[in-house]
Amino acid sequence: MSEEAAVLDLDKKLNQYFAGRVVRKDLTKLIKEGANVPVYVLEYLLGMYCATDDEESIREGIERVKKILADNFVRPDEAEKIKSKIRELGQYSIIDKVTVKLNPKLDVYEAEFSNLGLKGVPIPSNFVKEYDKLLVGGIWSMVKIDYFYDEEVRNINPFSVSNLKPIQLPNMDINEIFEGRKHFTKDEWIDVLIRSVGMEPTQLEERVKWHLLLRLVPLVENNYNMCELGPRGTGKSHVYKEISPNSILVSGGQTTVANLFYNMSTRKIGLVGLWDCVAFDEVAGIKFKDKDGIQIMKDYMASGSFARGKEEKNASASMVFVGNINQSVDVLLKTSHLFAPFPDEMANDTAFFDRMHYYLPGWEIPKMRPEFFTDKYGFIVDYVAEFFREMRKRSFSDAIDRYFKLGNNLNQRDTIAVRKTVSGLVKLIYPNGEYVKEDIEEILKYALEGRRRVKEQLKKIGGMEFYDIMFSYIDKETLLEEYVSVPEQGGGKLIPEGIGKPGHVYVVGQSDSGMIGVYKLENQVVSGTGKFEKSGVGSHRGAKESLDTAFRYFAANCKSISNSISTKTKDYLMHISDLQGIGLTGELAVAELIGLCSGALDKPVLESTVVIGNMTVGGTISKVEELANVLQVCVDAGAKKVLIPALSAVDFQTVPSDLLVKVQPIFYADPIDAVFKALGVN
Known part of the structure; x- marks a missing residue:
């Protein structure tokens, strides 16, 4: 077809x-x-x-x-004209938003009109019984208003409602969706949902469709925290503003605890209690006037409750953070982390970001162009909004358990995040609960990827505490373990492909903060008297000592490597670059020895090679701590080969198999062996 x-x-x-x-x-x-x-x-x-x-x-x-x-339709600036029309004609129909309250003193229900500006208008109780949404937030309706002024009876409102017909869905039968869904395939149903929010699925790649679906998860899942950062013009806030009458977009980012959570003086709950989803537009501008604002937000994002005054309040609103990334993702990944656009008081707060259930890669969504908007059929927006709202009462967070188990790198927060994402996507795609193993596996992979993206950034900000990022799931039937990675980790490598210059060498080691970093050593050999000059080291004692160890070993043993090397008639200049800006390491001696020999022999190091391990001035090699994490950093940085101390071979059982296939280990027994192997000399 x-x-x-x-x-x-x-x-x-x-x-x-x-x-x-x-x-x-x-x-x-x-x-x-x-x-x-x-x-x-x-x-x-x-x-x-x-x-x-x-x-x-x-x-x-x-x-x-x-x-x-x-x-x-009542335009607010024409309200008086419409009131006059009702008076002159005695009866007139209008379209406006109607909210109803009970007046217990008079025992009558009274309507308030949003654009017309009328209050206290009597309304028959049968409408209120039939359309209970009138009492909670109001309904846009077609209303017939009568006017009768009785001189005898004072203080009675001459306006009254004689008929009311909602032009929003007053209620919905969710079984209609469940039954109707059976007639559509998975792909057809996804296309229907995407058309319902106004986009044309045939113009979009499969992955973009999934991203657009994920934007809807906060509308169907309670207390779901999601973040989407990307370029301008990709429709990040459109869904939360136009598509659902149940979500609110906080523009500009400035807010207060009273507005968002609870107002102590009026004793009224804030936005999180009134809406299904609170979206913050432009995360860079998020500011709380209160000092404890971010703390209360963290508490709420973790538990769905917050304490104000003497009591604890619960709410179910999801939190969405959307904002712009001004640099390219490659640059951000190299120099900083993907949460960098958040304001300073949040940007280094790992506890805040750890509460994010999903990081949607906004840079993968194309900028909106006319052909991306559909002119085909989709659900009426209000029908979709009611379907989403109804699904919030259900949960599919146990959908995983029938077929899969989550890997051991996922902690409790990771597990909750993945389960929530799976539950939300199942509600959207399989609302009637009819799915098979392959369906859940597809959703599970996507859910793990978004949470891993959060974890990858936490690793960059918070170091060793967040190093368990090898997310996986285990098939209960076959017991096979599948690992899930993040696509952008493959782009913009710190270690470029191709042969480097002689004297240049990459090294991976642990910094003082506990984080594992990538460093570049650049050695240059010039005529001189045997001096060794270092730059880029600053006041880092460990790095200085390690580099001096390398030069002393080089001076004492260079003849074992080649007779052509001279330390008396040359000066050796070395510059170190901390490629991720996390602070220097003291594990540089073996790599610097290789760099010195490479520069002296004018022979480059093997292509895409990283050196790990350290040594003493006597040439004793030390074992690499946390080998699996170190190798993960090597792979993320773009290494194809890694020089590893032979001592560390025993630790290979701790390295996940999917990591081992990405890198070629080259074992060295002593410093001179390392030099020969790094330069490709047999």
């Missing part, structure tokens, strides 16, 4: 199984540009009058919707 035919077939299916619940998305764009009404109101009207695939009926429907909006 051609792509065109498949699209038409999907449109037919939607109109067949979800009649009146779908709308052609280009119609929304047509009218939205001229009317300042929420998308969900507009699409409800379009769903009533244009939910068909007959062109003639659609044209008539559009005219009708335009007329309804022109005649009945």
Whole structure:
């Protein structure tokens, strides 16, 4: 079947199984540009009058919707004109957002109109019973208002509601979704969801579709913390602003504890208690006026509760952080970490970032262009929003357990994060719970990747505490363990491919902070009197001593390597670069000895090679601590070969198999053996 035919077939299916619940998305764009009404109101009207695939009926429907909006939609600046119209005609229909409260003194329900500006308007109780959302947050409705002024009876509102019809879904039958889902394949259903948020799936790569689905997870999963950083213009905040009446976008980032969590003076809960999802636009600007703001936020992100005053409050709102990355991802990965755009008070707070369940790679989503917006059928936005809201009451976090076990590198926080992501994606793609092992495996891999991206950055910020990043899952049937990696770790390598210059050598070692870093040693040999000059070392004692050890060993043993090396008629200049900016290491002696010999012999080190291990001035080689972590850093940096002390061979059983296949180990027994092997001399 051609792509065109498949699209038409999907449109037919939607109109067949979800009649009146779908709308052609280009119609929304047509009218939205001229009317300042929420998308969900507009699409409800379009769903009533244009939910068909007959062109003639659609044209008539559009005219009708335009007329309804022109005649009945209340613009705030025309409120007085509409009130006058109601008075003069005695009765008039309007479209506005209606909220209802009970007035216990008079024992009547009273309506408040958002744009019309009327309050205390009596409304019959049968509407309130039928549409209980009127009492919680209000509903956009088509309302018939009567006007009757009785001179005899004072203090009675002359306005009253005689009829009310919601133009948002007042309630929904979730079984309709469960039943309808059975008629669609997985790929068709994903396309339907993506069209429902206004995008055209046939123009998007498979991976981008998954990213767009993940943006919806905070709307279906309670207390889900997600972060998306990427270039401008990729639609990061669109979903949270336009698509759901249940989420709020905090623009500008400035907020208070009272606004977000709990106001002590009014005793009212903040945004996290009123909305399903609170999204922060532009993370770089997040600022709390209160000192304890970030602490309370961390508490809430970890447990879904926070303490204010004497009591503890619970809420279920998800937290989403979106922002822009101004540099390329390669540059950020080399010089800093992917959480760098966050404000300074958060940027080095590992406890805050550890609470993120997923890091969505915004740089993989293309900038929005006209062809990415769909003109095919999708669910009415309000219908989707109600479906999402209903799914928050369910959980699929145990979906993994039937088929898989998580690997031992995942701690409790990692496990919670992965389970939440899996649960959210299952709710979206398999809401009726009908899935097979392969379906869960696909979701699980994607969930592990996003949490590992968080962990990779924590490793860069917090060092050894976060070194267990080898995320994996185990198939319960076959007991095979699969490892999941992060795509961007492969790009922008610190160690470039190709042969380097003579005297240049890469080394990986542990810094004072406990983090494992990548360093470049550049040696130059010039005419002189046998001096050894170092730059880039600063006041690091360990690095200085290690480099001096190398030069002393070199001076004493260079003739064993080659008679052509002279230490009396040459000066040796050395510069060290800390490629990740984490502080120098004292494990440089073997690498520097190789660098000195490489420079003196004018012979480059083998391509993409890293040296690990250290030695004493007498040439005794020391064993490498934490070999698996050190090798992981070598692989992440782009090494293809690693020179390893023979002593460390016994520790290879601690190294995961997927790491071993990525790098070629070259064992050396003593310093001179290391030099020969590094320079490729047999």
